[in-house]
Amino acid sequence: MKELKIGKGRWEVVMTVIKVALLGFGTVGEGVYSAIHSHQTQLRKLLGKEVEIVAILIRDQTKERKIDANVLVTTNFEDIINIPDLDVIFEAIVGEEPSRSYLLQAIEKGIHVVTANKEMFANHGHELIQRAQQNETKIGFEATTAGGVPIIRTIKQLLQVNRITKIQGILNVTSNFILTEMRERKLSFDKALQLAQKKGYAEADPTNDISGIDAFYKLMILSQLVINQQPNWSEVIIDGIVSITQEQIKQAEKRGQRFKHIAEITFNDHSLVASVQPIIVDSNHPLYSIEGVENAVAIEASLVGKITLQGPGAGKLATASAMIEDFVDIIQHSATKKRLEYQSI
Numbered sequence: 572m573k574e575l576k577i578g579k580g581r582w583e584v585v586m587t588v589i590k591v592a593l594l595g596f597g598t599v600g601e602g603v604y605s606a607i608h609s610h611q612t613q614l615r616k617l618l619g620k621e622v623e624i625v626a627i628l629i630r631d632q633t634k635e636r637k638i639d640a641n642v643l644v645t646t647n648f649e650d651i652i653n654i655p656d657l658d659v660i661f662e663a664i665v666g667e668e669p670s671r672s673y674l675l676q677a678i679e680k681g682i683h684v685v686t687a688n689k690e691m692f693a694n695h696g697h698e699l700i701q702r703a704q705q706n707e708t709k710i711g712f713e714a715t716t717a718g719g720v721p722i723i724r725t726i727k728q729l730l731q732v733n734r735i736t737k738i739q740g741i742l743n744v745t746s747n748f749i750l751t752e753m754r755e756r757k758l759s760f761d762k763a764l765q766l767a768q769k770k771g772y773a774e775a776d777p778t779n780d781i782s783g784i785d786a787f788y789k790l791m792i793l794s795q796l797v798i799n800q801q802p803n804w805s806e807v808i809i810d811g812i813v814s815i816t817q818e819q820i821k822q823a824e825k826r827g828q829r830f831k832h833i834a835e836i837t838f839n840d841h842s843l844v845a846s847v848q849p850i851i852v853d854s855n856h857p858l859y860s861i862e863g864v865e866n867a868v869a870i871e872a873s874l875v876g877k878i879t880l881q882g883p884g885a886g887k888l889a890t891a892s893a894m895i896e897d898f899v900d901i902i903q904h905s906a907t908k909k910r911l912e913y914q915s916i
Contacts, residue, residue, distance in 0.1 A: 589618060589902060591659045592626040592651045594673060596636060598771075599663035599687050599714070599894075600627070602887025604638070606895050614895075618902050626651045628664075652676055659901065661894055662686040671695045678702050678710070683905070685897045687714035687890055693788035696795055709905065711897025716789045717742055717866040718884035719892050724900075725880060726796055726870075733872035735797050739835045740868040741861045742789040744885040745773040745780035746812050746832040750849075751862045754820050754829065760813065772864055772885050782811035783832070783847040790834040790845060793868075798838055808846035815849055828853050831861070 591607070593600045607614065607622050614622050626643040628651055629636070638644055645651065648669070651660070660677045662684060664670045670691040674684050678699065686692055692699070692715045703710045713723040717740065726735070741747050745767055752763040764781070767773035779785045787809050794801045812832050820830055828851045836845040852859050857869040857879040866884030871877050883889040 588621050588623040589659070590623055590625045590654065590657050591661060591898070592628070592654065592657060593624065593661045593663070594628045594648070594651070594670070595663040595665075596627050596629050596638075597663065597665075598887045599890045600661070602891030603661050603663065603894050606888065606891040610895070614899070617899055625654055625657070648673055648676075652680060652682075657682055659683045659685060659898055661898070662688060663890075663894075664688060665690075667691045667694055671699070674699055674710075675702060678706050678708050681706055681708055683709045683711075683901050685711040685714070685894050685901070687894060689715040689785065689788040689792065693791040693795075693801075696792060697799075709901040711894070711901055712792070713897045714890045714893035715792050717868055717880075718744070718882065718886075719889035720866050720868060720880050720882040720884070721893070721896070722793070722868045722880055723796065724896075726793070730870070730872055730875065733874045735838060735870060735872045737835070737837045737871040738790075738793055738797070738868060739833055739858060740786070740790070740793075741831060741858050741866055742786040742834050742868070742884075743780050743783075743832060744864045744866065745777055746783075746786070747861065747866070747884070748772050748864055749781070750812060750815070750820070750830050750832060753815070753817060754824060755862075757817065757821075759817055760815065781813055783809045783834075786832065786834040786847045790836055790847060794836055794843065794845065798843075800843075802836070802843035802845045806845075808848055810846075810848035812849050823851050826853075829859060831856075831858050833858060 593603060607624060624642055628648055629644060632646055660682055662670055662674055667690055670688050677684050692712050699710055716722055748767050749763040752758050752766060791801045815830055823830060830849050831852050833850045834847045858867055861867040864885040865881060867879055867881040869879040
């Protein structure tokens, strides 16, 4: 986007194209790339100009990828951060670093960022948001929590007056898929895990998923969003699903109950109580029917009462959807802010 002076103190925003770059081209990065290309008409309608992917940061240049020849593909972040008039960076790298450092550099240059990195954001989200505010840039992080479930925007925009008192969520696809397969198909834990890996729902190293760490990161992000703080991490109960047996699931089913791996946090005036652990629920629980690769978040709040949001938690397009919607929101709000500023001159 460019700003051009058109006379007597008046300014106007002239967008030739909206330039974006991708950090990472794994499942999520490729999903964003595909979504921008397949939804270019809708993006042009919403934003007024075409969205152009100008660069992609990768790790391995020898790997074959289906990327347009006019896109800069590089292993050097400096090549990307120095692109003139770069508007937005989509970040989909695993781990805290170098993701945090890359995004801080982008924010310092006035580039908006959209991230899907839950580990990094759980640890450094507060710092990034503060730095973005100081530099009048935006940071989108919807994709860090529950795949295609729009929980971040719901809390930020639709529950601003409500005082949220409790959140319960099925936030990890791998563990939910395994528990579903163990119950419905009578598979052992090991067989269900192997199936999850075969279908691409679990990583080669599924430790963070089945131990509860992945859901924990997401719960900390929600805590920071709701009350601008997190509980002491060492005080959060984190228990995985590895010890759950086929016999336990069978006995629960006889009683009309199911095992669910639930991340929960309760907010009150004096303390935060948080946990990630397997819980036996019955049919009146809001997360009872959440199966397979679905994610869901149940919220209790002072005015609206109890609501539950549900949607796909796996797949490149579910996460890409969250990132693209953040991107559109950022560009629209930035354009509105600039128009108001120019009208006041």
